[in-house]
Structure formats: structure tokens, C-alpha cells
Amino acid sequence: MRTVVLTKGVPDFREGQVSFDEDGHLERGKTPTVMNPNDKQALRAAFQTKVRHGGTVSLMSMGPPGYKEVLEEGMRDVYADDLYLFSDREMGAADTWATAMTIATGIEHLGEEPDLIVAGFKTADGETGHTGPQTNWCFDINENLADRPLITHVIAMDVDEEAGTVRAKRLVEGDVSEIETVEADLPAFVVTDGEFESSYRTASQRLTYKDLREETQARADDIDLEEDVTVWNHEDLNLDPDFIGLDGSPTIVSGVDPIPKAPSEREAQVVEPGDEEGMNDVLEAVTPYAGGD
Amino acid sequence: MTETDDYEHYEAVVVGCGPGGAAAAAALANNDVETLVLERGVDAGSKNVSGGLVYAEESSPYTIDDLFPDFREEATERPTTENYIHNVAGDQVASFDISSLHHHDSEWSDAVLRRKMDSWLAERVHEMTRETGGGLLTEVRVNGLLRENGEIVGVTTSELDPIKADLVVAADGVNSELARDAGLMDWEDPDEWFQGVKAVVEMDPEDINERFGIEEGEGHAHLFSGDLFDGVRGGGFLYTNEDSLSIGTVFHLDSLTEEEAEPHELLDNLLTHPLLAQWLGDDYEELEYSAKLVPDSKKAAHPSPHQDRLVLVGDAAGQMQAQGPIIKGMNHAVTAGALAAEAFVDAKARNDPHAAGDLYEQKLRDEGVMEKLRPRSYRTLGKLAEADPISKVTDAVADSAIGRAGVNLLGPGILERLFSSPRMMAVMPDTRTPYVTIPTIIAEELGERVDADNTVEPPELDDRIGDLTYDVGDPHIELVDNSFEASGTAVTACPVSAKDFGGGCYRDEHVKTNGSEEHLVSLDTQPCVECGTCAVVADTHWEHPDGGKGVEYKQG
Known part of the structure; x- marks a missing residue:
């Protein structure tokens, strides 16, 4: 089993990490870049396949050299056998289409067709959810890799190596959310949902999980980002600069509106502890709520 | 009938990685027995408390540092x-x-402090048992015995599919669910x-x-x-x-x-x-x-702590000696665990692995353990x-x-x-x-x-509870009879409850109903420290929380 997982570095939007300037613009320089949280679910799905069926998990991204640390984070926090980064200036400022084209070509360049490609459901910054499915589309355009089924919103999955199939549960959201079980031939392209959950129901799976987690953490601890991440530029991938990066991006951003701050729903009134009358008012105001009522 | 042929099988499953379980697992691994150890805490020791002094007795056939050579340097105070x-x-x-x-x-x-001690033991146990094809898993709660035609053949858990084994070592502590399931305690x-x-x-x-x-x-x-x-x-x-x-x-x-x-x-x-x-x-x-x-x-140590493929060791078997003011438990658990392993290896050598229980009982007697426990x-x-x-x-x-x-x-x-x-x-x-x-x-x-x-x-008690770490799961104790008469003792005896304290597990309440007043007990398992007191003094259906849930001791 060869599994490829796609990931992107995104600003760490957790409280205390993210910085905005006075106009509400994200301050990239002050905000750390982390692995897109949804992509960790994709990596967990791939890791589960590795635990159950063995094989190789390759973690892949396109972006600036700093994304090597994002790949390392995936290796440390979940699992990866090897790391790939597609990176040079020509690839910069790409929209989802130019990104998909670059990644699809990068996967073809591996030389071994993956049985499974797994992407996470949308990035925390772009929020489009396009790149995964478009990458699969690009395989058809390039015609180097076989046409493969695309399964999205996957919350649970397993492969049947003998039958050469993947079986997945999909969360189909509508007025009433439903769970749909589907089966597809390998090789396949899977997009995990944010609700994806790994499942290890046997002791031997959990023991293998534990071994592999120790192993991947040890590898992440010893990693040399220059040596251990395979970096390919557009020439390595034989990509025409006109079809990648900013030039290859059909998306035109006409403008960016900052999201206005939500108005506070509460009105605060400051009462100094020494202000006896004020404190009495506070006491009166909270008394009805005492005793858990 | 459940089809059990597809279940995973290990030669030995050890439930609990306190000193008894660790000793059993180490002795089994030393004899190349494929051994799986299942521990319900997030880490071994996170569910364990001792006074605690650990003893190595001169008269005992096994001491903990026999089985774990660097024990005193690495794991004790x-x-x-x-x-x-x-x-x-x-x-x-x-x-x-x-x-x-x-x-x-x-x-x-x-x-000793149990978190430090048991987690150190668990690391050694995992290394040793992994060599045999088994290993140690945390956050897995064994919740019962797997039976086939009425005979114990393995364990069931909350997190994993049932597991079959030729030997099940219940080292799951003073509130052993396995000992109770077997009707031994x-x-x-x-x-x-x-x-x-x-x-x-x-x-x-x-x-x-x-x-x-x-x-x-x-x-x-x-x-x-x-x-x-x-x-x-x-x-x-x-x-x-x-x-x-x-x-x-x-x-x-x-x-x-x-x-x-x-x-x-x-x-x-x-x-x-x-x-x-x-x-x-x-x-x-x-x-x-x-x-x-x-x-x-003196009263609780089971003289014949085994049934089918199940053996009980340590607290699970009541093997806790109070010698006047001195309490010795961990050393006996270690001896019992190692003797249970020895019994299985002997039984296996005789091509009768399921006779391990009888041999274990005999060894407890011959080695003088039972005489110490029930003089x-x-x-x-x-x-x-x-x-x-x-x-x-x-x-x-x-x-x-x-x-x-x-x-x-x-x-x-x-x-x-x-x-x-x-x-x-x-x-x-x-x-x-x-x-x-x-x-x-x-x-x-x-x-x-x-x-x-x-x-x-x-x-105060609420600060003591507030300082503990919990991962709250589903309620694991059910109050079967909530009358004060049946379960009121828990209000005072529970170490995290008290009269006139609303933040503990047990509270007594006077409920007015149609002209009369009832004296009842209510239960909130959130602050539970899983000691088991209420299982004895109140009318409850008592289980451990699932793997990784409930209280997590940092010292123990």
C-alpha cells in the first residue's frame, strides 16, 4: 500500500497564536504557520491504513521552504514515512487550480502510482475545499495516471487489499445529516471530513500503532530538514511556469474586506471593591442567581 | 451463541500494570510467553494509590528488584x-x-509514589512483553470475562474486541471487576x-x-x-x-x-x-x-484465587497483609504475580496450560505466602x-x-x-x-x-477535589437503592463526600412528597476517586470508568 497525503501550512488560528493588525488584517509574520488541522485527519486516515495493512505514507505539500516544518509536524504528531515539498518562486501565489496542477504533476513524478491519495476537507485559511478534488481532476487532464474514484466527506474507512477496494462512510449533510457507506476500487482519492475518526479495535493494531508512533516521533526528533525532505521545483517536475503559480491561476481577487468585529453583547460596568453602595447593587443583582437557579 | 473463533488470541493477558501485573508480565516475558498487558489508566500508576512503602522480604521467592533490576534507583523515593x-x-x-x-x-x-513507580515499571514491561509478540496498552478497560460454554477463555473490554487467552491474570486492583465477574470476591x-x-x-x-x-x-x-x-x-x-x-x-x-x-x-x-x-x-x-x-x-485473601484460566493476584485476590501497624501489599502482589507466571510456565511444560490455577494455589501455599496473608x-x-x-x-x-x-x-x-x-x-x-x-x-x-x-x-474538600485531574466520562456508578437507609453511609464514608458539602459524590436530601418526607441519597460520579468505598457501604452497581476516563493521579 502506498498512500499519499496532501497538506498545506496555514496560520495558527488558535487563540493566543494568531495576530491581527489594527485594520483586522492577519499579520503573517507574527502568526506561526502550522499544519492545516483538517489535513491531520487525512494523515490519520492514511496512518490507520498503514497500521492495518502496512505500506508507505508519503506526506506532501506545495509552498515556501518554511513548509518543511509543517511536514515535520505531520511526521511528529501523526505519522509519515517520507516528506515531499514542491517549492520555488514560480509556484508562488497559486490559486487552487494552479496548486492542483502542481501537486498532481508531483504525484505523477513519484514514479509509483499511489493506491490511495488522501486530502483533508478545506484549509483553515482558504476554506475553498477545491484543491483535493481538483488534484484528482488534473490526473484526468494529464492522463498519466488512471482515472480514479473520488470519495469525499469520509468519516471512517478501510481498504480490502485482496479485493482491491476501499470502503468508506461518508457524512452527507443536509436538512438531516446521513451517513452513507460507499465502496470503490483502488486506486482511489479520498477527502476526509473534519469528523473523521480512526478506529483500532484489536490489541495488535494498537500495539502496531504504538510502535509506529514511537518510530515516527524518533524520526521527527532526528530530522534534518535539508536532507530528509525531498524538494522538487518546477523544472524537476517539468512544469511550464505559465501554467503554475500566479500566472497559471485563473482566479482574480478583486478585493479583500476585513471581517468587522462582532459587537459585544454584554455591557460591563466597573465597580471598585471599596464602593460599598456599588457592591451592594452587585450583590442584589446576582442574588437571584445564587444556588444554581 | 457468539462466534469466538475469530477473536485475537494471546498466550497470556495480564489485566492491570501495578506491581502484581508488572511482576506477572515480566516473569511471563522472561519465559517467552506471548503476553498482552491491558491497563485502564492513561498511564500505569495514574489509577493507583499506596501509602506507600514497598518491601522486599528475605523470605520471599521474588522481590520487585529481582524482576526489575534498576527498580530502586529509578522508581522509588x-x-x-x-x-x-x-x-x-x-x-x-x-x-x-x-x-x-x-x-x-x-x-x-x-x-514510593505510584505514578512514578508504576509508569517506570510499565515501560520495562512493554519492552519485555513486546519481545514476545505482545506488549502493553494503556487506556483499555477490561470490563469482564469472555466465556465459551460457560468456561472462562479470555476477556472483554470497553475499547477492543474480545480477546482470548490461555491465561488471564487479574491484577486489576482492589475493585477487581474480573474477580467479581468470576464470583471469587x-x-x-x-x-x-x-x-x-x-x-x-x-x-x-x-x-x-x-x-x-x-x-x-x-x-x-x-x-x-x-x-x-x-x-x-x-x-x-x-x-x-x-x-x-x-x-x-x-x-x-x-x-x-x-x-x-x-x-x-x-x-x-x-x-x-x-x-x-x-x-x-x-x-x-x-x-x-x-x-x-x-x-x-486476614479475612479477605482468597485461599483459592483462580477459576478456569483466570488467576487473581495482589489486591484483586485480597493479598494485602496488615501486620499490626505495618501494611504490606505490593511485595505480596509481586510474589503472587511471579508465582502465577511460574505456574503457567510449569503447566505449559506439562502440556496442560489450563492447570495453571491449581499450581498457582499450591505455590502460594508452598512458598508461605498464604500463611503470611492469613496467619x-x-x-x-x-x-x-x-x-x-x-x-x-x-x-x-x-x-x-x-x-x-x-x-x-x-x-x-x-x-x-x-x-x-x-x-x-x-x-x-x-x-x-x-x-x-x-x-x-x-x-x-x-x-x-x-x-x-x-x-x-x-x-477544604472542594479544593482537594478541584486540584485533582479528571477526564469525565459516562457515570460509572449507579445508585441501585437511593434511600438513606440503604446508601446513606456513603455520604460520610466516601472520601470525596461529606455532610453539608454539595460538591462531592454523595449528598443526602430530604424530599417532600405528597404529605410525607423522604430521606434520600443522590450521586454525582464526577468527583469520584474510584476507591470503591461506596461499592461496599452503599447499594450500588459499581464499575470502573472506561479506559483513560475518570481521575488521573499525578503522584499516587
Whole structure:
């Protein structure tokens, strides 16, 4: 089993990490870049396949050299056998289409067709959810890799190596959310949902999980980002600069509106502890709520 | 019928990675037995509490450092180099050196904190068992026995599919769900149990050395009895760790319930006694409050702790020896675990692996473990003294002019020797006389007044609960009968509940219904420390929380 997982570095939007300037613009320089949280679910799905069926998990991204640390984070926090980064200036400022084209070509360049490609459901910054499915589309355009089924919103999955199939549960959201079980031939392209959950129901799976987690953490601890991440530029991938990066991006951003701050729903009134009358008012105001009522 | 042929199979499954489980697993792995160890805590030791001194007995066929060579260097706190018992009456204290009792049959004994100790053991156990094709898994709660045609063939868990095994070692502690599932142990009689509560108190190593007059690599064990526990039968202890003290109390559960005593208040009686001022200073910082049940092996140790492929070791089998004031449990769990492993290896060599249980029982007898746990001398002398009319007379005589004269006549030297006699301590009856009356008289007649100002203000119960770490899962205890009559004892006996305290597990309530008033008990399992007290004293359906859920001790 060869599994490829796609990931992107995104600003760490957790409280205390993210910085905005006075106009509400994200301050990239002050905000750390982390692995897109949804992509960790994709990596967990791939890791589960590795635990159950063995094989190789390759973690892949396109972006600036700093994304090597994002790949390392995936290796440390979940699992990866090897790391790939597609990176040079020509690839910069790409929209989802130019990104998909670059990644699809990068996967073809591996030389071994993956049985499974797994992407996470949308990035925390772009929020489009396009790149995964478009990458699969690009395989058809390039015609180097076989046409493969695309399964999205996957919350649970397993492969049947003998039958050469993947079986997945999909969360189909509508007025009433439903769970749909589907089966597809390998090789396949899977997009995990944010609700994806790994499942290890046997002791031997959990023991293998534990071994592999120790192993991947040890590898992440010893990693040399220059040596251990395979970096390919557009020439390595034989990509025409006109079809990648900013030039290859059909998306035109006409403008960016900052999201206005939500108005506070509460009105605060400051009462100094020494202000006896004020404190009495506070006491009166909270008394009805005492005793858990 | 369930199809069990597809289930995973291991030669041995060990449930619980305390010292008993760890010893069993290590001994099995040393004999190339494919061994899977299942531990329900997030880490081994996160569910475990001991006083705790661990002993290595000279007479024992296995000690923990036999099985885990670097154990003392890596996993323990300070060795106990001096031992004292303090008889207390008000602020009068008579202290005896009982080091010879402590050192009797003892190669060494060290203070331990269970999180550190058990998690270290678990790492070794995983390395050893992984070599056999098995290994150790945490956060897996074994919740029952897997049976085939009525015979035990493995275990069921909350997290994994059922697992078959040729040997199931139940080392799942004092509240063993497996022992109960097999019908080997029950939680019926409070007089078969002690309850211990403990505070781990932070202290700089240099302060410990100075306050106890010791050096690095030395440690103290102090025991306390007399009138400082409101007449409840039991005593207190204080052990020195590397950079903390373990201070606690252990009481007969039936006495706690009869007196309707609040365990945390009895602990506070000890913490605030003037005698402790010299050690606690005025910078008391409690790191952790904990509690556990302790089986009284004299009554609870199962003489035949096995059934089909199941063997019980350690607390799960009631193998906890109270030798007067000294409590020995972990060493017996280690011996039992290793003997169970030995029995399986012998049985396997005879091509009859399922005979391991009988062999284990025989080894427990032949190696003298059962005699230590259920001494013949106690069965005659101790039991006799517990008969109600006799115990009342004894208590009255001890407290009379004659008794007091006797104490003075014997004097401290002989009394110290009596307290230091393993034989005397083994026959000590479970009555008020040795726990309360005699120590109080000794203190009154021979003691000196301790004139010190103890400034310790122990935390309130809600702060103690608030400082514990919990991952709250589904409620794991169900109150079967919520009348105060059936379950009201839990309100006081539960170490994280108290009368007039709304934040604990158990609360009593007066509910008005159609003209009458009912006295009921309500239960909230969120603050539960999983000691099992309410399983014995109240009418409950009691289970452990699922793997990784519930309380997580950092000290233990």
C-alpha cells in the first residue's frame, strides 16, 4: 500500500497564536504557520491504513521552504514515512487550480502510482475545499495516471487489499445529516471530513500503532530538514511556469474586506471593591442567581 | 451463541500494570510467553494509590528488584532507615522506635509514589512483553470475562474486541471487576476492608533532611495511633519521599461507617496535630489528595484465587497483609504475580496450560505466602479477641487501673519490644483495644507533652477535589437503592463526600412528597476517586470508568 497525503501550512488560528493588525488584517509574520488541522485527519486516515495493512505514507505539500516544518509536524504528531515539498518562486501565489496542477504533476513524478491519495476537507485559511478534488481532476487532464474514484466527506474507512477496494462512510449533510457507506476500487482519492475518526479495535493494531508512533516521533526528533525532505521545483517536475503559480491561476481577487468585529453583547460596568453602595447593587443583582437557579 | 473463533488470541493477558501485573508480565516475558498487558489508566500508576512503602522480604521467592533490576534507583523515593510509632493522647505523645519490626524479614523497604513507580515499571514491561509478540496498552478497560460454554477463555473490554487467552491474570486492583465477574470476591462486608486516604505534601529535599535529621539516601516512616482519630479504629502514617511527604490514615471500614466519621477530617486531625509541626513547618503545600480501599488479607485473601484460566493476584485476590501497624501489599502482589507466571510456565511444560490455577494455589501455599496473608495464629488468637463480649472486657481492663498499672510496670522498653514483635502484631485483634485504648493509655501514662504550634491549614474538600485531574466520562456508578437507609453511609464514608458539602459524590436530601418526607441519597460520579468505598457501604452497581476516563493521579 502506498498512500499519499496532501497538506498545506496555514496560520495558527488558535487563540493566543494568531495576530491581527489594527485594520483586522492577519499579520503573517507574527502568526506561526502550522499544519492545516483538517489535513491531520487525512494523515490519520492514511496512518490507520498503514497500521492495518502496512505500506508507505508519503506526506506532501506545495509552498515556501518554511513548509518543511509543517511536514515535520505531520511526521511528529501523526505519522509519515517520507516528506515531499514542491517549492520555488514560480509556484508562488497559486490559486487552487494552479496548486492542483502542481501537486498532481508531483504525484505523477513519484514514479509509483499511489493506491490511495488522501486530502483533508478545506484549509483553515482558504476554506475553498477545491484543491483535493481538483488534484484528482488534473490526473484526468494529464492522463498519466488512471482515472480514479473520488470519495469525499469520509468519516471512517478501510481498504480490502485482496479485493482491491476501499470502503468508506461518508457524512452527507443536509436538512438531516446521513451517513452513507460507499465502496470503490483502488486506486482511489479520498477527502476526509473534519469528523473523521480512526478506529483500532484489536490489541495488535494498537500495539502496531504504538510502535509506529514511537518510530515516527524518533524520526521527527532526528530530522534534518535539508536532507530528509525531498524538494522538487518546477523544472524537476517539468512544469511550464505559465501554467503554475500566479500566472497559471485563473482566479482574480478583486478585493479583500476585513471581517468587522462582532459587537459585544454584554455591557460591563466597573465597580471598585471599596464602593460599598456599588457592591451592594452587585450583590442584589446576582442574588437571584445564587444556588444554581 | 457468539462466534469466538475469530477473536485475537494471546498466550497470556495480564489485566492491570501495578506491581502484581508488572511482576506477572515480566516473569511471563522472561519465559517467552506471548503476553498482552491491558491497563485502564492513561498511564500505569495514574489509577493507583499506596501509602506507600514497598518491601522486599528475605523470605520471599521474588522481590520487585529481582524482576526489575534498576527498580530502586529509578522508581522509588527514599529508603526507610528509621521507623517510629507514636502513641497519642491529646498533646501527650509516647514514641517508640519500631525499626526492628520494620526490618524483620525485610531486605529493604523504600517509600514510593505510584505514578512514578508504576509508569517506570510499565515501560520495562512493554519492552519485555513486546519481545514476545505482545506488549502493553494503556487506556483499555477490561470490563469482564469472555466465556465459551460457560468456561472462562479470555476477556472483554470497553475499547477492543474480545480477546482470548490461555491465561488471564487479574491484577486489576482492589475493585477487581474480573474477580467479581468470576464470583471469587465480593464487596459485601465492610469489616473485610480498610480505607486509606493520603495527602502528598510538597517539601524541598533539604527541608526534609533538616526537619527529620537525615541525609540524602535516608528516610523516615512514622506511624500514629491513639485518640487523635475520634475513636475510629486505625492509624496514621508519614513517609519521606525525595521531595515530598506522604501523610495518610488507614481505618477499618466498618469502624468508619459505625462512627459516621469523615475520612478527610480524620486526616486533618493528623495533619494539624502539634507533633507534626516539627516536620510540616509553616509552608504546607498539598500536592494531591487520594484514597483507596485496602483488603484485609486476614479475612479477605482468597485461599483459592483462580477459576478456569483466570488467576487473581495482589489486591484483586485480597493479598494485602496488615501486620499490626505495618501494611504490606505490593511485595505480596509481586510474589503472587511471579508465582502465577511460574505456574503457567510449569503447566505449559506439562502440556496442560489450563492447570495453571491449581499450581498457582499450591505455590502460594508452598512458598508461605498464604500463611503470611492469613496467619494461623490470627485465626485462633486474634479472632477470639474480636468476639464482642471478650473485646469489651479487654478494652475495659486495659483502660482500668490494672491496665494502666500494667503499662507503667512494663515501661517503655518492654512496650517498644512488644510493638516490635512480628508475632504479637500478627495476632493483634481488630478491636478498639490495640488501635485506640492501649495507645491512648500508653501516651497518657508514659508520654510527654508536645508543645508546638501547628499552623497547617489543610485544604477544604472542594479544593482537594478541584486540584485533582479528571477526564469525565459516562457515570460509572449507579445508585441501585437511593434511600438513606440503604446508601446513606456513603455520604460520610466516601472520601470525596461529606455532610453539608454539595460538591462531592454523595449528598443526602430530604424530599417532600405528597404529605410525607423522604430521606434520600443522590450521586454525582464526577468527583469520584474510584476507591470503591461506596461499592461496599452503599447499594450500588459499581464499575470502573472506561479506559483513560475518570481521575488521573499525578503522584499516587
